Amino acid sequence: MADNGVAARRAAAGLLGQVLGEQVMLSEALGASYMQKLDYEDRARAQRLATETLRSLERVDRIMKPFLRKPPPLAVHNVLRIATYELCTGGAAHGVVNDAVSSVGANKRTEKMKGLTNAVLRKVVDKGPEEWAKLRVPRLPKWLRAPLSLAYGSENVGAIERVHFAGAPLDLTPKGDGAALADAVGGTLTATGSVRIEGAVQVSALAGYAAGDWWVQDAAAALPVAILKPKSGEKIIDLCCAPGGKTMQIAASGAEVTGVDTSDRRMQRVRENLERAKLSADLVVGDAMETRGQYDAVLLDAPCSATGTIRRHPDLPLVKDGSEFGELIELQAQMLAHAVTLLKPGGRLVFCTCSLLPDEGECQIEDLLEAHPELETDREALKVDGVDPVWITQEGGLRLRPDYWAEQGGMDGFYIALLRKPA
Known part of the structure; x- marks a missing residue:
C-alpha cells in the first residue's frame, strides 16, 4: 500500500x-x-x-x-x-x-x-x-538538568528523563462516576480518581465527550482541587484559571466559582468547556492582581516555567533557556501576597505551579509563611486518595514528579500547598 x-x-x-x-x-x-x-x-x-x-x-x-x-x-x-x-x-x-x-x-x-x-x-x-536502540534516553539541557539534579539528585533526574521520553497518556477528569467513565472509554481509573487512556485517541470521539461527562486534565493537575475540597455554597475564586479544568472541578462541586484570566482567547476555551460540561462559573477577563473581594477559598495556579509538563511538551526545553525564571518567581510572590488579601477569616488558599523547580514551589511557601506567620500549611488536607505521604515536603506542601507512577505513565510535575487563615 x-x-x-x-x-x-x-x-x-x-x-x-x-x-x-x-x-x-x-x-x-x-x-x-x-x-x-x-x-x-x-x-x-x-x-x-x-x-x-x-x-x-x-x-x-x-x-x-x-x-x-x-x-x-x-x-x-x-x-x-x-x-x-x-x-x-x-x-x-x-x-x-x-x-x-x-x-x-x-x-x-x-x-x-x-x-x-x-x-x-x-x-x-x-x-x-x-x-x-543503543543510544541513551535524551537528557534535559544543562540549564534545567543542573538545578533539578541539585534538588532531587542525578539518579532521580534520570528517572524523570525516562518518563519524559516515554511520553504521556491521556487523562480525563470525570464529572461523575470515574469507574463508569473508565469502562465507557476503555481506560483505567487511577488511584487519585482520574481516568487514564493509553495510546493515541481522537478526544472528541470518546464516549461522553458531547455530553460533557469529563474533560482532559492531567492526573496531577486535578489534585489541587481535590485538596481544596470545595463545598456547595462556598464562594471561591480561581486566579489564572485558563484552560479551565480546575474551574470546572470547583463548579462541579456546587460551589460558586469566579474564574479570572488575562487572555480572552484562552477564556473562550474555558467558556466552551463549561458549556459542554453543562457547568456554570462567573468568568472575568482581567488581571488577577486587580481582583478584589473576600472569598471562602482562593486557588492560585500561578504562571510558572511549566517545567513539570515536559512529558507532554518536549519542545519546552528547546524553546526556553531559563532566563525568565527570575521574573516568574517574583510574579508568583506578588500574586501569593495578593491572594492572601482575598481570603475571608478562616479561609483557605491553594497555591500550585506545574513546575519542577523548588524556587517556584517549596521556596515560595517558605517565604510566604515568613511574611505571614498567621498562616498555616495544612498537611492533613494533602492526604487525599492516591497521594503517598512521602510526597509531602518539609514546609508542608506536596511535591509531585513525573517519575512517580512511572510504570503507569507518570504524572506532570507539580507543587501544591494549602494554607489556612485564622478565623
Missing part, C-alpha cells in the same frame, strides 16, 4: 522550523495556516511526528551526524530529522525517503540538496534502527 503521508511530513518539518528556528512553542505553531489547511488525520499525524521528533531530537541528531559533513540549512535539516525519526521507529523506508526528497525538491532554495537528502537517508535506513 502506498504511503501518502507527504502533506503531514511537510507540515511536521514546518512545525520543527517554528520551534527550533523561531523559538515558538509547538502549541502556538499548531495554529499556523498550513496546519489548518490539512484534514484531521494529516493534522494529527503532523503534530504527532513533530512532537515525537522533538522528544527524540538528541537521538535523531546523533544518528544523522556521521552522515553529514556539516549541518544543512534548517529547512533541510528538519526534513531529515522527521524522516530519521520515522526510519528509526518502524517507518516504511520507501515512502519516508521519497517524501523527504520530494519535500526538499519542492523548495527552490533547497532543491539542489535532493541528492544529499537521499544519500543521508539511505544510510539511516541501513544503520539507523540498530544504532537508535
